[in-house]
Amino acid sequence: MKSYAELARHDGNETLFEVVEMGIISMLWNIPLHIHAEGLRGTGKTTIMRAAHQIMPPIVRIKNCLYNCDPEAPHCPNHRHLSAEEISALGAETVPRPFLEISHSAKIGTIAGSIDLQKITNSSNPEAALLPGIIPQAHRGIIFIDEINRLADTSPEITDILLDAMGTKPGRVQIEETGLPLVELPVQVSVWAASNPDEEPGPLQEIRRQLSDRFDLVVEMGRTTSPDAIADILIQSELRRLGKKEVLQKGIDNSARLRKELETLAKKFESLTMPDFLRNYIARLYVKYNLESFRAIEAIQHTALLHCALRGRQQPLVSDILKVIPLALRHRVETETLTKIMNSSDSKPSTNDNTPSPSLGSQQKKKKPETFSSEYEPAVNDGIMNDNSDYDSAGKEGKSIFQPLKQLFSGKQSKAETGESDNDPIKASPLNKAKRLPDLNLDELVKSEGDFK
Ligand SMILES: [Zn+2]
Numbered sequence: 350m351k352s353y354a355e356l357a358r359h360d361g362n363e364t365l366f367e368v369v370e371m372g373i374i375s376m377l378w379n380i381p382l383h384i385h386a387e388g389l390r391g392t393g394k395t396t397i398m399r400a401a402h403q404i405m406p407p408i409v410r411i412k413n414c415l416y417n418c419d420p421e422a423p424h425c426p427n428h429r430h431l432s433a434e435e436i437s438a439l440g441a442e443t444v445p446r447p448f449l450e451i452s453h454s455a456k457i458g459t460i461a462g463s464i465d466l467q468k469i470t471n472s473s474n475p476e477a478a479l480l481p482g483i484i485p486q487a488h489r490g491i492i493f494i495d496e497i498n499r500l501a502d503t504s505p506e507i508t509d510i511l512l513d514a515m516g517t518k519p520g521r522v523q524i525e526e527t528g529l530p531l532v533e534l535p536v537q538v539s540v541w542a543a544s545n546p547d548e549e550p551g552p553l554q555e556i557r558r559q560l561s562d563r564f565d566l567v568v569e570m571g572r573t574t575s576p577d578a579i580a581d582i583l584i585q586s587e588l589r590r591l592g593k594k595e596v597l598q599k600g601i602d603n604s605a606r607l608r609k610e611l612e613t614l615a616k617k618f619e620s621l622t623m624p625d626f627l628r629n630y631i632a633r634l635y636v637k638y639n640l641e642s643f644r645a646i647e648a649i650q651h652t653a654l655l656h657c658a659l660r661g662r663q664q665p666l667v668s669d670i671l672k673v674i675p676l677a678l679r680h681r682v683e684t685e686t687l688t689k690i691m692n693s694s695d696s697k698p699s700t701n702d703n704t705p706s707p708s709l710g711s712q713q714k715k716k717k718p719e720t721f722s723s724e725y726e727p728a729v730n731d732g733i734m735n736d737n738s739d740y741d742s743a744g745k746e747g748k749s750i751f752q753p754l755k756q757l758f759s760g761k762q763s764k765a766e767t768g769e770s771d772n773d774p775i776k777a778s779p780l781n782k783a784k785r786l787p788d789l790n791l792d793e794l795v796k797s798e799g800d801f802k
Contacts, residue, residue: 353400354603355596357585359578361571362393368568368676369401370611371655372539376446376489377406377615380651381518381539383563385497385553385680387546388570394543395495402448404608408489412440415481416534417447417488424488424535426479447490449483451507453500460484460510462524462532479532484514484522487538497542501557502550508560515540515563540564554680565648566676618658623650623665631670638690640682648677 358366365386375382386394411418416425420441423429428436451460465480484492492514494500501508514520519537542564546552554561561567573579589596623631628650635646653669660669678687 351396351400352597352600352604353397353403354607355585355600356393356397356400357578357582359573359581360575361573362397364676365394365397365568365570367656367659368566369398369541370404370607371652371659372541373401373405373611374615374618374655374658375651376491376539377612378619379537381515381520381537382652382655383515383540383565384542385561385564385567386541386543386570387552387567388543389547389572390545392570392572394568394570398493398541398543399448402446402491403604404611405446405448405490406608406612407443408446409441409443410489411436412442416485417444417490419489425481425485426532426534447487448493449487449490450493450495451483451500453496453503455483455504455507457506457510458482458526460507461522462526464526464529479524479526479529482522482524484510484536484538485524485534488536490538492538492540494540494542496544497560498544498546498548498550498553498556501553501560508557511540512560512563514538515560561680562642562644564680565644566652566673567680568676569679614658614661617661618654618663621654621658621663621665623654627653627665627667627670634690637693638682638686640678642681645677645681649673652677 356366368384372382372384384398386398388394408417409420411420411423411428414423414425414428416427418425418428420436423431423436428439431439460482462479462482462485465478468478494511510522514522514536519535522534522536524532524534540563542553544553550556552561585596631646631649634640634649635643640646649670652673653665656669656672657665674690675687678690682690
């Protein structure tokens with residue numbers, strides 16, 4: 350299996366890399382982030398999500414606790430009533446952050462929990478005890494579900510359990526077994542899912558809208574259209590063949606470095622807050638477009654902060670919101686509504702601050718690797734260099750609808766919602782040309798700022 354840092358980033362998958370990294374920061378803030386990657390087969394969605402396990406910091410739990418009790422906040426039936434002294438007497442251990450998968454053939458007992466047969470059949474001391482299922486065992490980590498649309502179609506009972514686990518933050522899980530009292534537990538799990546909406550049974554929002562709405566962000570995956578990006582992937586596989594050990598080791602080292610960086614960023618930006626003018630803008634969106642889903646606007650606020658933290662900035666910017674609006678709304682509103690929102694021109698925030706934080710300017714000249722993607726710096730670094738990279742990485746999320754929204758924030762009126770297409774400045778932008786990712790030149794990005802005005 351390739352290491353996370355070794356996976357090639359390109360215009361079609363870059364947003365997913367960013368979103369899973371945001372998910373990890375969120376996890377370190379103790380707030381689950383539910384992510385759904387939609388796209389065709391072969392776009393690498395499951396590969397990226399699974400490999401992200403390598404860059405997740407481990408957890409400290411009460412020794413041998415299958416429910417992953419945090420020694421400072423024990424929640425499981427065995428530990429929640431114990432005093433701090435009793436907990437510390439049990440000892441603690443560091444274990445990898447859970448990353449557990451739910452398959453289509455899974456049974457409810459496996460997902461929620463069941464009677465611990467080993468304990469009940471112990472002839473010297475038989476006792477009725479619970480064996481936690483996948484969801485309670487994934488506490489403080491990730492549940493991964495491939496082809497979630499199929500699961501929602503074929504297993505409504507498991508879907509109900511997921512709705513509970515994802516309904517609030519933290520969520521909850523109920524374990525029901527005949528002969529045992531009902532146990533209800535809080536669970537803090539992030540659900541990461543993937544699906545191909547073009548295959549049976551179709552898009553998740555059409556199968557089970559309620560479950561679709563539980564996902565904070567939906568990332569649409571694409572294949573790269575850049576021959577240079579494809580050439581990089583080919584170079585990389587040759588390098589793997591020729592110098593396997595070094596390349597492999599480099600990937601592992603880079604992943605470890607990224608894990609530390611995410612940990613540092615999460616700590617450093619834990620107390621980030623949304624400026625009033627941006628929060629008010631989000632609130633107006635909710636009212637004006639009758640968004641219905643309160644989760645949607647909570648997701649916009651929370652993930653804009655995560656996007657800002659990932660870029661190492663002290664202050665959330667307009668561009669953080671621009672980046673996440675389509676990700677948070679695409680699966681929740683009609684396309685027409687989303688287009689209207691992106692084109693709207695009447696609810697302007699009162700100030701415009703779309704410049705990178707000055708304190709980070711000095712870090713902009715970070716050396717970029719020259720040839721292939723395994724050396725490619727993670728988003729954590731390259732995002733810092735300039736906020737305009739947001740527009741570049743916006744990829745499939747409606748680049749063409751950013752322009753009017755940008756005007757909205759900057760105070761320009763844009764009544765000509767349809768007049769944009771003939772002279773689309775984004776299409777004319779040099780950013781739109783196929784570019785080898787590691788070669789992206791900072792100066793060029795800075796220069797292109799004018800194109801967005
Ligand atoms: Zn416990």
